Amino acid sequence: MAKQAIPIREDGFVVHPHVVLLGAGASFAACPNGDRNGRKIPLLKDLPEILVLEGRLEAAGFTLPIADFEETFTTICERSRHADLRAEIENRVFNYFSELELPVEPNVYDHLVSGLRPKDVIATFNWDSFLIQAMLRNKAFKTGPQFLFLHGNVLVAHCMEDRVTGFPGNTCSKCGKPLTQSKLLYPVGKKNYAEDGFIASQWDQLKRHLGFAYGFTIFRYSGPKTDAEARSLMANEWVSSPIYRQSEVEIIDILDRDELEKRWEDIIFSHHSRVAHDFSRSLIFNHPRRSTEALYDSLLMCNPRREEPFPKVKSIDQISSFIEPLVREEQEGRRNIGA
Numbered sequence: 089m090a091k092q093a094i095p096i097r098e099d100g101f102v103v104h105p106h107v108v109l110l111g112a113g114a115s116f117a118a119c120p121n122g123d124r125n126g127r128k129i130p131l132l133k134d135l136p137e138i139l140v141l142e143g144r145l146e147a148a149g150f151t152l153p154i155a156d157f158e159e160t161f162t163t164i165c166e167r168s169r170h171a172d173l174r175a176e177i178e179n180r181v182f183n184y185f186s187e188l189e190l191p192v193e194p195n196v197y198d199h200l201v202s203g204l205r206p207k208d209v210i211a212t213f214n215w216d217s218f219l220i221q222a223m224l225r226n227k228a229f230k231t232g233p234q235f236l237f238l239h240g241n242v243l244v245a246h247c248m249e250d251r252v253t254g255f256p257g258n259t260c261s262k263c264g265k266p267l268t269q270s271k272l273l274y275p276v277g278k279k280n281y282a283e284d285g286f287i288a289s290q291w292d293q294l295k296r297h298l299g300f301a302y303g304f305t306i307f308r309y310s311g312p313k314t315d316a317e318a319r320s321l322m323a324n325e326w327v328s329s330p331i332y333r334q335s336e337v338e339i340i341d342i343l344d345r346d347e348l349e350k351r352w353e354d355i356i357f358s359h360h361s362r363v364a365h366d367f368s369r370s371l372i373f374n375h376p377r378r379s380t381e382a383l384y385d386s387l388l389m390c391n392p393r394r395e396e397p398f399p400k401v402k403s404i405d406q407i408s409s410f411i412e413p414l415v416r417e418e419q420e421g422r423r424n425i426g427a
């Protein structure tokens with residue numbers, strides 16, 4: 089563990105990032121009744137049914153119901169005779185996730201992109217483009233967090249040479265060549281994060297931010313055993329941060345607190361953890377754009393800050409109106425925010 093230091097605060101604002109990790113359950117929690125058009129948000133185990141793959145899997149010799157899709161898909165990838173089946177599954181996954189649309193009314197994703205600041209990071213394992221859709225419809229976003237796509241994304245394209253990222257179909261702003269569609273990293277036991285340049289760059293940035301982060305929120309990500317390599321990458325950076333002993337891990341999940349703390353014991357320092365069973369109980373929801381300051385006040389000053397949660401509203405514009413004075417305060421660098 090690195091030599092421990094006190095978190096840095098400038099003009100009343102904590103400079104360390106809040107890193108938020110989204111698992112498949114986060115998109116499910118955001119759209120419990122499906123997307124704008126009623127399409128279900130699949131968890132990995134639901135893919136065979138939702139993508140109507142069961143007939144194809146049975147014809148290829150797999151026994152239904154599929155108990156562990158990761159295991160099945162790993163087998164498919166390992167056997168060359170299943171090459172066509174693999175291509176078909178990947179195609180269906182890509183098409184299905186490309187079509188998912190955020191519901192019209194304000195959503196967890198709107199709160200995530202507007203409730204964090206440019207120093208903060210949202211790293212997602214999800215293939216859906218909900219983060220990007222929320223970014224596009226939230227006017228306050230120009231001052232929002234960075235996104236990292238740890239398993240690729242259906243709505244991200246890039247030019248590796250120029251390190252330019254954009255939408256599929258766009259051209260690179262530097263070399264003028266068409267941007268390359270991001271690959272999706274599929275659920276196989278041994279994922280090779282370094283193989284694809286874009287995905288490797290996302291992981292590098294995540295590691296860099298975790299090594300300096302103050303808050304680390306894990307939102308409905310189960311850290312499955314097939315992600316062991318990813319877990320240890322993250323844990324190593326986080327626990328070697330110079331402010332690790334001052335920091336806090338927040339877990340947003342429906343499971344029992346004891347079970348969650350056991351699951352993440354390798355990254356939680358002492359008692360520095362909190363559990364929210366619903367996003368509305370999270371740091372970001374209750375301290376929009378001030379999550380790291382709220383941590384600072386409660387952990388270092390022993391003076392928890394009053395919650396000023398997102399209001400219950402019907403339109404995205406109302407979220408922007410709520411966020412606006414907070415953004416102005418940040419831009420003016422005011423010192424009177426409780427430093």
Ligand SMILES: [Zn+2]
Pocket residue numbers: 247249250252260261262263264265
């Ligand atoms: Zn280029």
